[in-house]
Amino acid sequence: MMLKYLLEKEFKQLLRNKFIPRMIIMFPILQLLIFPWAANFEINNINLSVVDHDHSSYSRRLIQKIVSSGYFQLTDVSPGYDRALQSVEKNKADVVVEIPRNFEKELEREGHVKLLIAANTVNGTKGGLSTGYLANIINGFASDLRQESGQASRASVVPAIDIVPYYRFNPxxxxxxxxxxxxxxxxxxxxxxxxxxxxxxxxxxxxxxxxxxxxxxxxxxxxxxxxxxxxxxxxxxxxxxxxxxxxxxxxxxxxxxxxxxxxxxxxxxxxxxxxxxxxxxxxxxxxxxxxxxxxxxxxxxxxxxxxxxxxxxxxxxxxxxxxxxxxxxxxxxxxxxxxxxxxxxxxxxxxxxxxxxxxxxxxxxxxxxxx
Amino acid sequence: MVKNNITSDFKSQLSTVNCQLENVIHVENLVKRFGDFTAVDHISFDVWQGEIFGFLGANGAGKTTAMRMLCGLSKPTEGHGRVAGFDIDREVEKVKSNIGYMSQKFSLYNDLKVWENIRLFAGIYGMRDREIAQKTDELLQRLNFASERNTLVKELPLGWKQKLAFSVSIFHHPKVVFLDEPTGGVDPVTRRQFWELIYEATAEGITVFVTTHYMDEAEYCNRVSIMVDGQIKALDTPKNLKHQFSADSMDDVFHQLARNAKRGDN
Structure with a gap:
């Protein structure tokens, strides 16, 4: 019986409060509108510095492929690795990709070549993820090339395993x-x-x-x-x-x-x-x-x-x-x-x-x- | 004029009280200690039904602590007491159903309207909707306050808040009402009006237990106790006390007793 009067009082006080009813409505709206965009672990807008010693059609295609992935922005093109590092220090770039001289030639001749990827890992997650993205893109580039040039012969020599991930519940x-x-x-x-x-x-x-x-x-x-x-x-x-x-x-x-x-x-x-x-x-x-x-x-x-x-x-x-x-x-x-x-x-x-x-x-x- | 009326009023009341001699409050050797500090030190007294009992003392003398024990807000360290026929330590909830209380800190809900405050507390004391509505109308009429029925309590002047708080505290017709410095901070005219409400309440048979700092108010009480350093140093009618201390006024009596107090603000 008493409960009825106490509840009446609580609700009157609640509704009469200028602030609380508005907060009850506005708080969920604002939280859910803003937070999912801000509290996001996907890494986007990674600033990329490219050092291209080769200036070949392959190297240009590779850069093109990296940028078109959507994760990277080409913010710096440096003539050498040292200069690229300077732009990392100035916070202009997060990752450096160094394409060696004779990149195209060696790829054609040897079938493999080494690339240098360097990332700023002050923010470990961002650094780790961006090198991961880069590695994926470069592998994709490699398999593109394999498919184009004489798939039959080379693919049999280097058995490539393509992992097809199947993401459940959040595809x-x-x-x-x-x-x-x-x-x-x-x-x-x-x-x-x-x-x-x-x-x-x-x-x-x-x-x-x-x-x-x-x-x-x-x-x-x-x-x-x-x-x-x-x-x-x-x-x-x-x-x-x-x-x-x-x-x-x-x-x-x-x-x-x-x-x-x-x-x-x-x-x-x-x-x-x-x-x-x-x-x-x-x-x-x-x-x-x-x-x-x-x-x-x-x-x-x-x-x-x-x-x-x-x-x-x-x-x-x-x-x-x-x-x-x-x-x-x-x-x-x-x-x-x-x-x-x-x-x-x-x-x-x-x-x-x-x-x-x-x-x-x-x-x-x-x-x-x-x- | 008014004062004379009041005086004769309570004289007649006192005679009826003396016939009944039923004690509404009975206290024996009540003690409250906080650590080493003894706030209330073995007090004993009785309050008779229908009387206005003034509970006086300097700041820090222990009167609020004593009153809180009587209302079941504070657990006595030693001794025992009965209020409205129930033990203040073991039957607290029964005590609470039979008393009214108005603290010095004004304590109606500021964000509720006048009628809503009345309804809330009446409901808590177990009154029914229809009875509440009817008595609310009567009360507001009697106080000449019907126009403020829907006013938020925070918008009322202090004097009116106090009158309303008092009316709410006796709305469920308790056996005894405890008033802790009920008239602080208002002018003498408003205080006088407040005391008229107190007299109306006693006319309905409600016993009033009141603490105050105002010595003119002490004169309105049937009997007065004066606490100094946690102990009751004097307890009698104002008239007898003045006689006993060869004083002209209660003010004088109070000063003679409180002069030697070790505790207090000053």
Missing amino acids: NLNYKVFMVPALMVLVLTMLCGFLPALNIVGEKEAGTMEQINVTPVSKFTFILAKLLPFWIIGTIVITLSFGIAWLVYGLIPAGHLSTIYLFVLIYVLAISGFGLVISNYSDTIQQAMFVMYFFVMVLIMLSGLFTPINSMPAWAQDITLANPLRYLMQVMRLVYLKGSGIADMLPQLGALIGFAVLFNGWAVLSYKKKS
């Missing part, structure tokens, strides 16, 4: 397909984790908390009244996110939407409970904000959003087991990309329910009506 290796579902988890965490964290402590600051504490409201009812609005907020946020993923990125989950809703509702309960726990232990909004920020940072880093959990050291992998984000992140990607159903994700379901019970039980217990 175009589209990074956005991978990122967007996981970003939805981030949006949910920010809204349904931070808002509750600021909520109870806000009442403490306003003095209304003490007024509630002298009433016969039970701890459980009070926490429940704080939690339920976030279920609705979470549902709105995830629905908006589905819409954006579909309209902007053409992403439709391979599995059932209802599966995602189920997991999201449990997750929102868990992360809101976590926010309420922090709120209970904080004396000021500022304190709650910083503590929440600290945890959310750590949780995001260890969630597998950017870096695969499998490639973390074993101890870090162990820590991620205690991270609710990790499980929903997996669920989102599994449902969106692989079309998994509830039966495939029982461990994740169990873990999220566990977190929801843990954090909300903790929130009820740590809410002190009495000092």
Whole structure:
């Protein structure tokens, strides 16, 4: 009975707030419109410096092929390797390709030739990937040549193995397909984790908390009244996110939407409970904000959003087991990309329910009506 | 004029109270320690039903701590007490159902309207929708406040906020209402109006337990206790206290007692 009046109050306060309803709408939209483009691991626009000692038709074709791949921009042509290195130092170029003298002749005569690829690996990922791309393109160039000039004879001498990769679940290796579902988890965490964290402590600051504490409201009812609005907020946020993923990125989950809703509702309960726990232990909004920020940072880093959990050291992998984000992140990607159903994700379901019970039980217990 | 009315009012009340002699608050050797610091040091007293009990003391004397223990907000370190017939340590939730409380930090919801605040707290105390609606109308009429029904509380002047907070705290007709410096920061006229509300409440049988810094308000109380350094140094009617300390006013009584205080802001 009391719950009705408390819920009424929470919703009135929420809707009357000038900022929060707008944030609930704008935050998912902006996150999902901007982030998938920015948080992108594909390496593009690699600045290429070419040192061509051969000036032959082959060398020109090779350069042409590299540039037309779309990954590289020819920003520098140097007469020698030293000069090319200087432009790397000046940040004008990221990779250097040095084509030796007699490149064409040796290819014709010997059938093989050595090329030099040098990459700036200050950013290791970028350097590694760009040399990888280059190697692929050059191999492609080589097999083009093989096909053109007397395939029959040479191909039999040098047995070439062509590996045909078959990418499952994300055939175009589209990074956005991978990122967007996981970003939805981030949006949910920010809204349904931070808002509750600021909520109870806000009442403490306003003095209304003490007024509630002298009433016969039970701890459980009070926490429940704080939690339920976030279920609705979470549902709105995830629905908006589905819409954006579909309209902007053409992403439709391979599995059932209802599966995602189920997991999201449990997750929102868990992360809101976590926010309420922090709120209970904080004396000021500022304190709650910083503590929440600290945890959310750590949780995001260890969630597998950017870096695969499998490639973390074993101890870090162990820590991620205690991270609710990790499980929903997996669920989102599994449902969106692989079309998994509830039966495939029982461990994740169990873990999220566990977190929801843990954090909300903790929130009820740590809410002190009495000092 | 007004003051005379009030004085005669509570004299007549006091006589009825004396007949009943039912204690709404009973406290025995109540102690609250924070580490080595003893905020409340073995206090004992009774408050009779229908009386206005003034709880006086300098800043830091321990009166808010004592009051918080009586309201179930703070756990007593030692001693025991009963409020509205229930043990303040073991039956806290029952105590809470039977009291009203208005803290010095104004504590209605600023972002809710006048009627919404009334409805929220009435609902929390278990009143039904229809009863709430009817009593809300009556209350706003009586306070001459019907026009502000839909005003957000944050837009009200402080004096009105205090009157509203008090009215909300007794809306569910508790046995006893605790007021912690309810009239801080408003002018004497507004304070007087506030005290008229207090008298109306006692006329309905609600016991009032009030802390204050204003000695003129102390004169309005049926009985007054004065706390110094966590202990109750005096407890009687204002008249008897003045007689006992050969003082002209409560102000004088207070100064004689509080002069030797070791704690406090100054």
